[in-house]
Amino acid sequence: MYVAVFKDDGTGEWKPLTFGTGALTASYAKYAFANQADVLVHARIAGDALGATRMDRPEWVSVSPVTGEVYVTLTNNSNRGVSYPVDAANPRNYATNKGNRNGHIIRWAEKGNDHTATSFNWDIYLFAAPNDLTAENLSGLNANNDLSSPDGLYFDPRGVLWIQTDDGAYTSRTNCMLLAALPGKVNDGKEVTTSAGIKTRVGMQANEQNIKRFFVGPKGCEVTGITLTPDFKTLFINIQHPGEDQPGVTWGAIAGGTTPRSATVMITKKDGGVILGESLK
Numbered sequence: 394m395y396v397a398v399f400k401d402d403g404t405g406e407w408k409p410l411t412f413g414t415g416a417l418t419a420s421y422a423k424y425a426f427a428n429q430a431d432v433l434v435h436a437r438i439a440g441d442a443l444g445a446t447r448m449d450r451p452e453w454v455s456v457s458p459v460t461g462e463v464y465v466t467l468t469n470n471s472n473r474g475v476s477y478p479v480d481a482a483n484p485r486n487y488a489t490n491k492g493n494r495n496g497h498i499i500r501w502a503e504k505g506n507d508h509t510a511t512s513f514n515w516d517i518y519l520f521a522a523p524n525d526l527t528a529e530n531l532s533g534l535n536a537n538n539d540l541s542s543p544d545g546l547y548f549d550p551r552g553v554l555w556i557q558t559d560d561g562a563y564t565s566r567t568n569c570m571l572l573a574a575l576p577g578k579v580n581d582g583k584e585v586t587t588s589a590g591i592k593t594r595v596g597m598q599a600n601e602q603n604i605k606r607f608f609v610g611p612k613g614c615e616v617t618g619i620t621l622t623p624d625f626k627t628l629f630i631n632i633q634h635p636g637e638d639q640p641g642v643t644w645g646a647i648a649g650g651t652t653p654r655s656a657t658v659m660i661t662k663k664d665g666g667v668i669l670g671e672s673l674k
Contacts, residue, residue: 394433396445399482399515403580403594405501407511408443416442449473449483449493453546455554460578462502464518466543468559469496474589482515484591485529494562495521495529495541500596502579516579516594519543519556519604523563528588533598538606539563540572545617551625553669555607559615567609569616571630573669574604602672608660611653613639618657625667628660 395407411417412429417439419425424438432439441447449470456463473479473493474486485493501515522530524539534540545557554574582596597603610616610632618631636642636653645654662668 394436395511396436396440396443397513398444399446399480399499401481401592403481403514403516405513405515407513408445410436410439410443446480446482447477448499449496452544452559455546455548457548457552457554457576458550459552460502461506461508462500462579464498464500464546464548464554464576466546466556467493467497467499468542468544469493469562479587479589479591481591481593482517484517484587484589484593485520486587486589487529488588490562495523495526496543497521498543498546498556500576500579514579516582516596518576518596519574519599520595521558523566531585531587531595533600534604535599535601537601538572538599538604540570540606544615545619547619549621549625553672555619556604557616557619557630559617564612568612569610569614570606571608571610571616571619572604573607573672575672576603605672607669611635611644612642613637613653614644621668625670626661626665628668630658630660632656632658 394410398406410432412432417426426432449467452466452468454465471492475491479486497517498519500518501513504510504512520531521540524534524536541563542558542560543556544559547555554576556572558569560569577597585595586592614635615633617633620629633655635644642653643651645656
């Protein structure tokens with residue numbers, strides 16, 4: 394098992410959780426490790442001992458079938474810049490409503506495209522934010538593709554990246570959603586400075602061709618879980634806990650009932666064609 398250190402210069406290092414190396418010994422001040430099993434059982438403490446980067450609530454992981462790069466959703470962290478300092482990999486702390494309220498998606502490319510490598514290059518593929526929150530909208534999102542709290546993440550075999558949200562920060566203007574994106578590669582963007590004064594690298598700016606809102610769920614739900622049929626003509630997604638904290642929402646209720654229910658939704662095109670086929674030509 395390894396933990397990652399995301400360095401300020403856009404490089405990173407994987408450090409092995411091996412008993413007896415570095416601080417992983419019985420003399421570590423915060424916890425006396427007894428053996429290798431103890432290190433693995435207390436992996437978070439061991440990661441801290443090695444200086445692993447504390448991230449803003451990692452959720453889903455997906456690997457691009459086109460580039461081999463790894464993408465991870467960091468949903469949000471109300472304590473970023475409060476209990477935990479900002480850093481290049483987790484660089485936002487809002488002037489109001491402290492913390493990283495809207496989350497981001499980080500990605501990395503292993504050295505030599507070798508997933509056994511112990512070093513990598515990274516950037517932040519996408520900063521989630523309301524489009525009119527200028528200081529935080531570092532990816533250039535607009536009203537057709539802005540989002541908050543990315544969660545579910547899935548690359549289909551064509552290289553389309555599907556992004557699902559589980560949000561409580563932007564629901565006054567939109568519900569949780571599913572977006573489709575065509576990402577590039579690590580370091581295809583520019584260096585930016587966040588409102589917290591932290592320099593980091595962000596991927597290419599969003600536009601109408603490389604990310605779009607595909608589906609919006611009912612009030613109170615989380616959109617999560619996704620797969621496509623092999624012919625790319627049917628998309629399955631899950632709608633979890635619709636109506637949560639939303640009195641009067643009856644989405645998914647049985648006939649004549651009022652209690653909302655979670656469900657799996659099946660999406661096809663009216664003409665029976667390939668989903669998003671026109672975007673990939």
